[in-house]
Amino acid sequence: VAFASTDCQLITDENEAWAFVNRVNDESQEVYFKSIQASWNYNTNLTDHNSQLSVEAKLVEAAFEKEVAANASRFNWTAFQNETLKRIFKKASDIGSASLPEDRLTKLKVIESELERLYSSAQLCDDDSTCNNLDPGLTRILAESRDYDKLLWAWFGWRNVSGRKMRNLYKEFVNISNEAARANGYADTGEYWRSWYDMDNLREECQKLYEQLKPLYLNLHAYVKRKLIDKYGEDKFPSTGQIPAHLLGNMWAQSWGNLYSDLLQPFKNKPSVDVTEALKEQNYTAQKMFEVSEEFFTSLGLIPMPEEFWNHSMIVKPDDGRDVVCHASAWDFLNQKDFRIKQCTDITMSDLITTHHEMGHIQYYLQYKNLPVVFRRGANPGFHEAVGDVMSLSVSTPKHLKEIGLLEEVVDDEESDINFLLSQALKKIAFLPFGYLIDQWRWSVFNGETSPEDYNKKWWDLRCKYQGVSPPVQRTEDDFDPGAKYHIPGNTPYIRYFVSYVIQFQFHQALCEAANQTGPLYKCDIYNSHVAGNKLSDMLSLGSSKPWAVAMEKVTGNTTMDAGAIIEYFQPLITWLEKQNEGMDIQWDEACPTDLPVYTLPTQSPEPETTDPTGTGNVVFPN
Numbered sequence: 037v038a039f040a041s042t043d044c045q046l047i048t049d050e051n052e053a054w055a056f057v058n059r060v061n062d063e064s065q066e067v068y069f070k071s072i073q074a075s076w077n078y079n080t081n082l083t084d085h086n087s088q089l090s091v092e093a094k095l096v097e098a099a100f101e102k103e104v105a106a107n108a109s110r111f112n113w114t115a116f117q118n119e120t121l122k123r124i125f126k127k128a129s130d131i132g133s134a135s136l137p138e139d140r141l142t143k144l145k146v147i148e149s150e151l152e153r154l155y156s157s158a159q160l161c162d163d164d165s166t167c168n169n170l171d172p173g174l175t176r177i178l179a180e181s182r183d184y185d186k187l188l189w190a191w192f193g194w195r196n197v198s199g200r201k202m203r204n205l206y207k208e209f210v211n212i213s214n215e216a217a218r219a220n221g222y223a224d225t226g227e228y229w230r231s232w233y234d235m236d237n238l239r240e241e242c243q244k245l246y247e248q249l250k251p252l253y254l255n256l257h258a259y260v261k262r263k264l265i266d267k268y269g270e271d272k273f274p275s276t277g278q279i280p281a282h283l284l285g286n287m288w289a290q291s292w293g294n295l296y297s298d299l300l301q302p303f304k305n306k307p308s309v310d311v312t313e314a315l316k317e318q319n320y321t322a323q324k325m326f327e328v329s330e331e332f333f334t335s336l337g338l339i340p341m342p343e344e345f346w347n348h349s350m351i352v353k354p355d356d357g358r359d360v361v362c363h364a365s366a367w368d369f370l371n372q373k374d375f376r377i378k379q380c381t382d383i384t385m386s387d388l389i390t391t392h393h394e395m396g397h398i399q400y401y402l403q404y405k406n407l408p409v410v411f412r413r414g415a416n417p418g419f420h421e422a423v424g425d426v427m428s429l430s431v432s433t434p435k436h437l438k439e440i441g442l443l444e445e446v447v448d449d450e451e452s453d454i455n456f457l458l459s460q461a462l463k464k465i466a467f468l469p470f471g472y473l474i475d476q477w478r479w480s481v482f483n484g485e486t487s488p489e490d491y492n493k494k495w496w497d498l499r500c501k502y503q504g505v506s507p508p509v510q511r512t513e514d515d516f517d518p519g520a521k522y523h524i525p526g527n528t529p530y531i532r533y534f535v536s537y538v539i540q541f542q543f544h545q546a547l548c549e550a551a552n553q554t555g556p557l558y559k560c561d562i563y564n565s566h567v568a569g570n571k572l573s574d575m576l577s578l579g580s581s582k583p584w585a586v587a588m589e590k591v592t593g594n595t596t597m598d599a600g601a602i603i604e605y606f607q608p609l610i611t612w613l614e615k616q617n618e619g620m621d622i623q624w625d626e627a628c629p630t631d632l633p634v635y636t637l638p639t640q641s642p643e644p645e646t647t648d649p650t651g652t653g654n655v656v657f658p659n
């Protein structure tokens with residue numbers, strides 16, 4: 037029976053609506069569990085068979101969501117008195133790609149599955165057939181090598197075997213994704229993604245935050261560029277002022293912490309704050325790193341990892357030849373029992389931080405696991421990204437690292453503080469323009485401003501303008517460099533990380549106050565503070581049941597995103613960098629360099645390099 041469109045046919049009884057919601061909630065747990073389990077099986081064993089099962093399970097999930105939305109539309113829910121009930125109906129009605137006809141949805145899910153596999157199984161092989169995946173091989177080269185040509189080989193090679201193969205698939209993905217967005221009343225996928233922030237000015241707010249933090253980024257960029265010029269020579273740097281993208285210790289130049297110990301540490305004769313060596317000396321395992329991370333959360337009175345977590349997570353790369361998605365991720369199976377991390381853990385400080393990041397997601401899942409399924413999300417996606425990083429802001433302090441035995445001694449003086457703040461800025465400030473530009477690119481692709489012929493040009497325009505990073509060699513539209521970054525083939529929005537890098541300092545500031553930490557913000561460690569833990573869990577347990585301003589107010593007392601906390605944290609470094617850069621031009625051209633060399637990939641990867649036994653850190657080639 038087709039219902040008449042007039043209101044009088046719609047159900048207005050809110051008790052009946054609650055009964056509907058409760059029934060759907062129980063059913064949805066089973067449907068989602070099956071779909072997520074199939075996705076887990078594919079991510080941990082990238083075979084055709086598992087891809088097919090995962091796509092099929094997603095089709096079942098979508099059919100279920102479509103049916104729920106259709107049934108929900110029989111209620112006059114926009115007129116309900118109960119705010120929570122109205123919010124549940126609103127979320128249950130906004131079903132994303134599930135609104136596509138089955139054949140288009142199948143195509144979309146197959147493309148997403150292929151893109152994920154292309155990225156995760158890509159290997160760079162040289163002619164004596166030694167092959168490197170991104171994890172751990174190419175990641176280690178970008179982190180550890182100080183050889184310009186070897187870095188170029190890995191940087192260029194990775195883009196050849198990953199992004200370059202995705203261009204046509206991605207073009208098709210954009211079209212079908214936009215079809216779904218339009219079917220749900222959004223102009224395009226970008227507008228749908230931005231709707232999760234319940235703001236009509238998210239773009240403007242993010243631009244304002246970026247402008248506020250730009251001076252600090254420019255000063256850091258200038259300091260790092262000078263040090264890199266000392267290392268690699270002026271002639272390797274374009275006259276336009278950017279830094280070549282392959283020299284920053286990371287495949288995407290999004291985090292520069294790997295350059296700290298030998299190239300960037302301001303005051304040498306001080307204990308290093310990069311504990312990678314200590315982790316290795318102490319024979320840390322992935323398991324041990326996870327236990328150290330969990331212990332921090334439980335020291336605040338937060339929820340420990342359940343048995344299923346330890347039994348079913350994948351925390352090391354399998355050595356049975358299986359192709360897996362190594363890019364670290366956290367999983368909520370939505371059955372209130374199964375929560376997992378999938379990570380190809382390397383024994384490095386960077387991966388210790390990532391472990392906390394992923395465990396922050398798990399903590400959020402645990403805190404809201406009894407809410408209706410539609411509320412088991414972050415207050416906004418940036419909140420979900422911030423939880424683990426807030427813990428890391430305490431864990432990475434020299435004081436805490438000493439307390440857990442990863443640092444011999446803590447020298448408490450001005451120079452050590454600058455050393456520490458510089459190492460933190462290489463992760464938190466260096467990231468900001470990167471976190472900001474990824475979705476500037478994607479939103480422009482979804483709304484049609486950037487057509488496929490301009491995919492790569494637009495990408496590098498943004499990289500050169502915002503990040504002050506340029507390609508070391510010529511790029512063309514045969515390349516698809518966005519595809520070389522996980523979140524593009526993985527179809528995970530990115531502005532959430534930019535939001536997180538700002539609000540995590542607001543949370544840190546508020547929790548430090550709650551923990552009666554009185555010193556400077558960058559020295560605060562909330563370890564063992566149940567007061568701070570309770571304040572945080574009061575917010576986490578809300579999930580997405582309230583507008584994010586309400587969640588923000590629960591922790592910080594304010595209701596907006598604000599760069600004041602991150603600026604307060606880095607203030608001593610800002611002063612120091614401004615002095616270092618006095619009288620220098622710290623700006624770069626908006627445009628990319630145009631006189632770049634054309635590079636062809638040598639089949640033999642450049643020679644392995646050894647560090648100079650004299651310990652000057654200069655690299656010498658074996659003779």
Ligand SMILES: C[C@H](N[C@H](C(=O)O)[C@@H]1CCCN1C(=O)[C@@H](N)CC(=O)O)C(=O)N1CCC[C@H]1C(=O)O
Nearest residue numbers: 363364365366367390393394397420421526528533
């Ligand atoms: C290493 C981390 N992996 C993501 C994350 O943990 O956010 C993974 C992959 C994409 C989403 N995801 C999840 O786990 C979600 N299921 C969590 C959730 O939404 O519940 C990552 O990509 N990071 C961390 C720093 C910046 C960024 C990067 O490395 O560029």
Ligand SMILES: [Zn+2]
Nearest residue numbers: 393397420421
């Ligand atoms: Zn995350």
